[in-house]
Amino acid sequence: xxxxxxxxxxxxxxxxxxxxxxxxxxxxxxxxxxxxxxxxxxxxxxxxxxxxxxxxxxxxxxxxxxxxxxxxxxxxxxxxxxxxxxxxxxxxxxxxxx
Numbered sequence: 001x002x003x004x005x006x007x008x009x010x011x012x013x014x015x016x017x018x019x020x021x022x023x024x025x026x027x028x029x030x031x032x033x034x035x036x037x038x039x040x041x042x043x044x045x046x047x048x049x050x051x052x053x054x055x056x057x058x059x060x061x062x063x064x065x066x067x068x069x070x071x072x073x074x075x076x077x078x079x080x081x082x083x084x085x086x087x088x089x090x091x092x093x094x095x096x097x098x
Contacts (some may be wrong), residue, residue: 014051021047
């Protein structure tokens with residue numbers, strides 16, 4: 001269960017980077033990706049590509065633990081934040097582009 005705690009924290013950090021990516025997209029009005037730099041590229045990859053996958057995996061893992069009535073060794077606010085970030089990502093990726 002130590003792995004679950006680590007992955008949940010990593011997922012939360014990626015979700016925060018997702019919010020940073022949304023801010024970059026909102027305030028940085030250019031298509032030139034070469035101006036982002038190495039750290040900006042890492043933020044974009046972790047925020048846009050890794051974060052939705054991690055949040056979906058964590059939500060499925062939490063649901064499976066809940067259904068099997070096992071103890072979840074993660075704080076409740078972190079579980080709720082993971083699920084809320086997953087909903088936000090669903091809205092940004094599937095509803096807003098239409």
